[in-house]
Amino acid sequence: MVGSKNKTGLVLKAIFIIVFSFIFILPLWLVFTASLESSEMFARNGYGLWIYNFSVKSYEVLFAKPQFWVSFGNSFWITISTVVLSVVVNTLTAYVLAEKDLPFSKFLNFLFVFTMFFNAGMIPTYLTIKSLGMYNTVWALIIPPALGVYNILLIRNFLYSLPKAMTEAAVIDGANYFQVLIKVIVPVSMPIIVTTALITLIAKWNSWMDILLYISKTDKNSAGIFQFWTVQYYIRTLLNEVEASGTGADGSFINGKQVLSASIVVTILPVVLLFPLLQKYFANGITLGAVKG
Numbered sequence: 001m002v003g004s005k006n007k008t009g010l011v012l013k014a015i016f017i018i019v020f021s022f023i024f025i026l027p028l029w030l031v032f033t034a035s036l037e038s039s040e041m042f043a044r045n046g047y048g049l050w051i052y053n054f055s056v057k058s059y060e061v062l063f064a065k066p067q068f069w070v071s072f073g074n075s076f077w078i079t080i081s082t083v084v085l086s087v088v089v090n091t092l093t094a095y096v097l098a099e100k101d102l103p104f105s106k107f108l109n110f111l112f113v114f115t116m117f118f119n120a121g122m123i124p125t126y127l128t129i130k131s132l133g134m135y136n137t138v139w140a141l142i143i144p145p146a147l148g149v150y151n152i153l154l155i156r157n158f159l160y161s162l163p164k165a166m167t168e169a170a171v172i173d174g175a176n177y178f179q180v181l182i183k184v185i186v187p188v189s190m191p192i193i194v195t196t197a198l199i200t201l202i203a204k205w206n207s208w209m210d211i212l213l214y215i216s217k218t219d220k221n222s223a224g225i226f227q228f229w230t231v232q233y234y235i236r237t238l239l240n241e242v243e244a245s246g247t248g249a250d251g252s253f254i255n256g257k258q259v260l261s262a263s264i265v266v267t268i269l270p271v272v273l274l275f276p277l278l279q280k281y282f283a284n285g286i287t288l289g290a291v292k293g
Contacts (some may be wrong), residue, residue: 028268035059035261039254058262061242061254062235070225071234076270078141078230079204085146086200087193093147094155095181109156116149122213129214138228140214145204151196158192159185202271208232235263 030047037045038053045052062068096102097109120128125144134140162185170180186193211233221227243256 031261031264034258035265037258039258042255042258057254058258059266061259062238062262062266065238067225067229067234068231068238070227071229071231074228075205075230075232078138079201082142082145082204083197083201085142086148086151087197089146090148090151090155090196091186091189091193092181094152094159095185097152098156098159112149112152126213135214136216136219136228141210141228141230144210145200145207148196148200151199154196155189155192158189162188198275201274205267205271206232208236231267235267239263 029049033049033051034042034047035058036051036054036056037048038055039057041053093112097105097112099105102108129135129140129144134143166188167180167184170184175183208230211228211230215226215228217226219226239256239260242254242259
């Protein structure tokens with residue numbers, strides 16, 4: 001009887017996994033098939049489960065201009081730079097805020113939490129960026145998103161859960177606060193650090209609003225390339241052009257939804273390849289970082 005119940009439970013779990021996997025995978029599959037369908041068949045049938053007339057026209061439109069490859073490279077190194085800076089800044093800040101013996105510790109923690117619910121808004125942020133001389137520079141794309149209060153609180157809450165005796169033992173052995181952080185705190189905090197890095201990476205990789213606000217739309221180099229555009233912003237402008245004209249670079253008909261589908265496939269591919277490698281850290285980090293101090 002017990003064995004029968006266990007088998008029934010396994011079958012139900014398998015069905016549950018299959019159904020929900022289908023629900024989550026189906027939209028991505030529809031986007032993938034649409035990106036490889038001919039414009040004529042897509043105009044006739046719309047999104048479908050199968051590819052009836054294979055065509056890479058939407059990808060040709062997406063890759064046609066050199067601006068795409070420059071923008072894709074920009075997205076890569078700007079995202080990596082932001083993630084590295086974010087890990088350093090957020091870990092250092094969380095390390096300080098997790099020290100309960102720090103003078104005004106509760107007040108400092110309150111100030112950070114306060115900014116999660118009340119912020120200055122878009123215009124004051126723009127004016128601040130401009131007054132600091134970062135407008136139309138790469139620093140406007142890297143520095144502002146590096147500090148994430150949510151990520152800081154996740155790391156801080158994780159540090160709250162660590163035994164204080166662990167850091168005290170390191171201090172007794174002669175380690176200073178910086179050595180305690182590097183040699184003791186960081187190694188045991190890798191799950192939550194990787195988690196916050198992944199959160200920052202996804203948010204930054206998908207961002208385009210910062211380009212719209214902080215980067216000039218008329219400043220091209222000698223080759224006619226916008227130097228600081230990211231791939232998301234380039235795709236946004238390309239889609240506007242395709243939807244307005246209904247044609248690709250060679251003048252042939254192309255559906256804007258197909259170009260959008262191709263852009264989704266291309267831009268999510270790096271994240272899809274990276275996420276399985278970091279999934280175990282992400283799941284553990286979210287759980288551990290949610291522990292209250």
